[in-house]
Amino acid sequence: MLATTLPSPLAVVHPLIELTDVTRTFGSFTALHGVTLALPPGRIGILGPNGAGKSTLLKILMGLIPPTTGTGRVLNQQLGGDNDSEGNWRLRRLIGFMPEADALVPGLTGVEYVSLAGELYGMPRQVARRRAHEVLSYLGLEEARYRRVEQYSAGMKQRAKLAQALIHDPPVLLLDEPTSGLDPAGRDAMLKLIATLGTDHGKSILLSTHLLADVEAVCERVVIIAAGRVRGEGTVRELCARRQDRYRLRIQGAADRLRQALTSAGVALLSDDGQGEWRVAVPDGWNNLEFFRLALANGVVIRALLPDDETLEELFLRTVGTVET
Amino acid sequence: MPTEADNLLRYRPWNGEPRNPLFASVAMARVSLWLLARQKLLWGLFALALLVFFFFFYAQYLVVWITSQLANETVRFGGIPVTVGNLTRFLDRLSLNGTAHTFGNFIWFQGYMLVIVLALTGSVLIGNDFFHGSLPFYLSKPIGRWHYVLGKCLAIGVVVNVMITLPALVLWVQAGLLYEWQSYYLDNFDLLLGILGYGLVLTITLSLLVVATAVWVRRMVPLVMIWMGLFVFLRMLATLLVDGMRLDERWRLIDLWNVLYLTGLSCLRVDPETIRPAPQPEYWEAWVVVGAVCLACAAYLRNRIRAVEIVS
Numbered sequence: 359m360l361a362t363t364l365p366s367p368l369a370v371v372h373p374l375i376e377l378t379d380v381t382r383t384f385g386s387f388t389a390l391h392g393v394t395l396a397l398p399p400g401r402i403g404i405l406g407p408n409g410a411g412k413s414t415l416l417k418i419l420m421g422l423i424p425p426t427t428g429t430g431r432v433l434n435q436q437l438g439g440d441n442d443s444e445g446n447w448r449l450r451r452l453i454g455f456m457p458e459a460d461a462l463v464p465g466l467t468g469v470e471y472v473s474l475a476g477e478l479y480g481m482p483r484q485v486a487r488r489r490a491h492e493v494l495s496y497l498g499l500e501e502a503r504y505r506r507v508e509q510y511s512a513g514m515k516q517r518a519k520l521a522q523a524l525i526h527d528p529p530v531l532l533l534d535e536p537t538s539g540l541d542p543a544g545r546d547a548m549l550k551l552i553a554t555l556g557t558d559h560g561k562s563i564l565l566s567t568h569l570l571a572d573v574e575a576v577c578e579r580v581v582i583i584a585a586g587r588v589r590g591e592g593t594v595r596e597l598c599a600r601r602q603d604r605y606r607l608r609i610q611g612a613a614d615r616l617r618q619a620l621t622s623a624g625v626a627l628l629s630d631d632g633q634g635e636w637r638v639a640v641p642d643g644w645n646n647l648e649f650f651r652l653a654l655a656n657g658v659v660i661r662a663l664l665p666d667d668e669t670l671e672e673l674f675l676r677t678v679g680t681v682e683t
Numbered sequence: 684m685p686t687e688a689d690n691l692l693r694y695r696p697w698n699g700e701p702r703n704p705l706f707a708s709v710a711m712a713r714v715s716l717w718l719l720a721r722q723k724l725l726w727g728l729f730a731l732a733l734l735v736f737f738f739f740f741y742a743q744y745l746v747v748w749i750t751s752q753l754a755n756e757t758v759r760f761g762g763i764p765v766t767v768g769n770l771t772r773f774l775d776r777l778s779l780n781g782t783a784h785t786f787g788n789f790i791w792f793q794g795y796m797l798v799i800v801l802a803l804t805g806s807v808l809i810g811n812d813f814f815h816g817s818l819p820f821y822l823s824k825p826i827g828r829w830h831y832v833l834g835k836c837l838a839i840g841v842v843v844n845v846m847i848t849l850p851a852l853v854l855w856v857q858a859g860l861l862y863e864w865q866s867y868y869l870d871n872f873d874l875l876l877g878i879l880g881y882g883l884v885l886t887i888t889l890s891l892l893v894v895a896t897a898v899w900v901r902r903m904v905p906l907v908m909i910w911m912g913l914f915v916f917l918r919m920l921a922t923l924l925v926d927g928m929r930l931d932e933r934w935r936l937i938d939l940w941n942v943l944y945l946t947g948l949s950c951l952r953v954d955p956e957t958i959r960p961a962p963q964p965e966y967w968e969a970w971v972v973v974g975a976v977c978l979a980c981a982a983y984l985r986n987r988i989r990a991v992e993i994v995s
Binding site for chain 1: 711718
């Protein structure tokens, strides 16, 4: 079992990420437009379609490229840039990065691969070797430690990549598509493992993905990025509840007449399950008493009126759809 | 109660002080050498390189022994009486007499094996990092791109020195033992420094060149072709231009191995007039070419090994 570790003092005192008006351009192309974020430590999902700017954001957070304009900090460590500076190295020591690409070193065994990662993080050789054994055992790879990494299955490769990110016990784990290429069982196991690292061992997790289910399974907060801009940020519950204009109605009676009346009043019927349950969107300035007034006028009984929170998927599709249109 | 084994395998927080990134380069070099040691083909090539060394080692011994013991003796060779001294005449070209040319010639011929070994080395150590996407593994760590390059160059440097400098030093020691060792070692101490200098030039130039070309082409077969082009085709072309068409001797500067040979001979303080084939460019011109190659490789690596490679 992994020993329970307290969050580092840094993680307790400082916000995880503070970005102020960060813009990044590549020639004439702007990958990030004035991103401003303040995120507390915790499990955070970075959601966005391909080309949204997630990777650019990750690069900036790791100090691999500098923002064109704007400033930022990760656990109070100033973001530097693409210079081989001590400041950037301090920043990267705070982060364990699990890349999406294979990023394995063919020819090395699992324990050699993870030990090498430890030494690259600045650990003495013996310590790195010992911790490699510990981390691989914790991640369930103890039987495969002496096999070459190129012979690993997809799930084992993902775990080996997670092990090399975890070896120096970083307060922040930056995971780029950690369930990529996994079968459903492997995916569930990986998500459970990541969630445990956050809940039981105090790691802050930045999960970059386009898979909404992964975010829902692991993250407390979500940052939605599309077209280089932050389109939404908050807890999953907050974001999905922010839609104040949608309701779920359960009715009994002459549905057609009420439908016509609602449409005339500017209410859009989003769905009708045929069992008397509707999802509707109301216009600005709508008063919910109107539902009951119109129902009474048309001889319909409203059995339930509930706010219709969006699922994360609906929120994501709506956000991305807004950008595309 | 947890057992001792449980404690050993337990994950613990780590609060140690991280070491200087230069240690990461050393770790990278050590692991790179370990990776090379697992290549069976490399051991085969090392064995061939060892044959070249043994040829020089025993030939040097043979020449000295024959010269001192049997030079005036006659043996029957195919029924024809031949003076023993004449039997080793074909070795004269190699100057197997413990002089600067001995070591220069050894390094020249060992270069053929070295080129192939370095092509394999480049593809295993650097090409694979690009081909298999391992670069993010390295560059997402708290090290700079030059630590990555240094780690790889250190490993390649070890290969170069094991194949070139170390055997040349053994030949120097052997030569001393074959002659009056006290006077040889004292009189030819500058040869020892020259060998080390030659090795250093080869280490720096070839390691940068290997890394740069491996970053460029990545796979072994194209890498071998590129290196053969650099060290064989350009040499043939230079020979054709200078010896065949009687163009300016500076055309030999396109032959990189010859250029490195010239810089090595300048380290060994060889009289330029004694270098064959003649004519040759000036030593300083060879040094300028070597410097330019190193700078070009460094500039290419600076542009190519960048953070934009990191997150796909």
